[in-house]
Amino acid sequence: MSRWFGAVPLSVIALAVAVVPADAAPLLSRDPVAVVYARDHALHTANGGATDDDLQARTTKLAASAWGFFRGTSPLFYRDLGELAPSAYATAAGDVWITGDAHLENTGADKGADGTAQFQLTDTDDAWRGSWTWELRREAVSVVLAERANGRSAAKITTDLNTLVAEYAQWIGKFHGTDDELTYRLTASTSSDLTEELIDKAAGDKRSDLLAKWTSGGAFKSDPQLQAVSAATRADVVAAVAAYRTTASAPLTAQAATVKDVRRRLGAGTGSLGRYRWYALVEGPTTSNADDVLLELKQEVDPAPKPLAPTATSLTGGQRPALAMRWLVNQSDPLAGWASVGATPVLVREKSPFAEDLSIDDLDSSAVWDDSVRDVARLLAAAHSRADQDIAGTGLGYSADAAIDGAITSVSGLQAETRAFATGYADQVTSDWQAYVAAKNAGRPLF
Structure with missing residues (x-):
């Protein structure tokens, strides 16, 4: 890898970070539109054009804001990490399991497997084994972009990056030498005001509300976001659910996994738009419609960090994100598992009735920013510390928290490096987004 951050030494950027303007010259010379096009065109080709409606919707979301562009282009971020200077703190830690797509809105509240509402990481589609510094940097860039979108000053952004x-x-240090990470979780009694509010909402949510939104009488309602499927696709989904049910950590019985109805879900997500996403309504514990379960089957592709460590793990398809979810998130969805719909590998998980996602629009004061950044940092530290020698199957034969703790030889140094990277790369994202908007407006093919 290059030891240079674009055309400027990392040490120089660290000195200049406080005065880098939002419209600074881009750090990389590659064509961002071409990189995004290649990824999206591959989906267009793989799915035979059947998901082009969602790919078209994706272009609108990516063009809407620099924040939306960053959310939806994790492969571009990891492509760039391969060219930019690596962290000075990365080498001693080896690799750990990472979510792969860390950003503020990939956190939220939900009920854990034991029924307790908690604040947690919510997305493992891009989970892979790699450097913890990749994840910390991506989260830091998300903080910069979200705060810029909310009009916060450079000084406040610096404060929150330092806090992150x-x-x-601090929490890596706390987990080092203990097994506390295995049981650590953020509940209403251990989280900040905003995340506690989300947790309280999750605790008060009802299954009946979700079912009423999407279903009636044991079948899906007519809805523009739910597309009818062919008989062949329905048969493939039914077969997938039958194969999946025993891969869940809390396996469904054959009766509970009986498929009552199937639809293709349109318009969901940002980074995953353009992938197949099916909803399967299954019977649940009893024959009553009131306890039906809504399963989501999402097409899986190679995760964004894989090109940086192509042989880090042999896990593939939906098995990779399903197992990563168990390893990275305490009390995660017990119905998460995997299968294939026809030849399409899918992650299967419950469409939770209790999910309450974090939105950057909710981060409306310095106090809320400070607390929320702390909570997100704790989740990342716990996740990276969990998925190691303490959990069978991770492939890691060492303590991840010990390795990371040993690598962080200077917190202030890591803060300075992370600030420089996050601020500089946020400028790059803004430039890339502007290029994407220009390409879209010019009618350039985007997938």
Whole structure:
């Protein structure tokens, strides 16, 4: 890898970070539109054009804002990491399991497997084994872009980046030498005001509300976001659910997994738009419609970090994100598992009635920003510390928290490095987004 950050030494950027303007010259010379096109065109080709409606919707979401562009282009981020200077703190830690797509809105509240509402990481589609610094950097870039979108000053952004890194390092240190990460979770009694509010909402949500939104009488309602499927696709989904049910950590019985109805879900997500996403309504514990379960079957592709460590794990398809979810998130969805719909590998998980996602629009004061950044840092530290020698199957024969703790030889140094990277790369994202908007407006093919 290059030891240079674009055309400027990392040490120089660290000195200049406080005065880098939002419209600074891009750090990389590649064509971002071409990189995004290649990924999306591959989906167009793989799915035979059947998901082009969602790919078209994706272009609108990516063009809407620099924040939306960043959310939906994790492969571009990891492509760039291969060219930019690696972290000075990365080498001693080896690799750990990472979510692969860390950003603020990939956190939220839900009920854990034991029924307790908690604040947690919510997306493992891009989970892979790699450097913890990749994940910390991506989260830091998300903080910069979200705060810029909310009009916060450079000084406040600097404060929150420092908080993110310091809190992450502090909790890595706390987990080092203990097994506390295996049971650590953020509940209403251990989280900040905003995340506690989300947790309280999740605790008060009802299954009947979700079912009323999407279903009636044991079948899906007519809805523009739910597309009818062919008999052949329905048969493939039914077969997938039958194969999946025993892969869940809390396996469904054959009766509970009886498929009552199937639809293709349109318009969901940002980074995953253009992938197949099916909803399967299954019987649930009893024959009553009131306890039906809504399963989501999402097409899986190679995760964004894989090109940086192509042989880090042999896990593929839906098995990779399903197992990563169990390893990275305490009390995660017990119905998460995997299968294939026809030849399409899918992650299967419950469409939770209790999910309450974090939105950057909710981060409306310095106090809320500070607390929320701390909570997110704790989640990342716990996740990276969990998925190691303490859990069978991870492939890691060492303590991840010990390795990371040993690698962080200077918290202030890691803060300075992370600030420089996050601020500089946020400028790059803004430039890339502007290029994408220009290409879209010019009618350039985007998938």
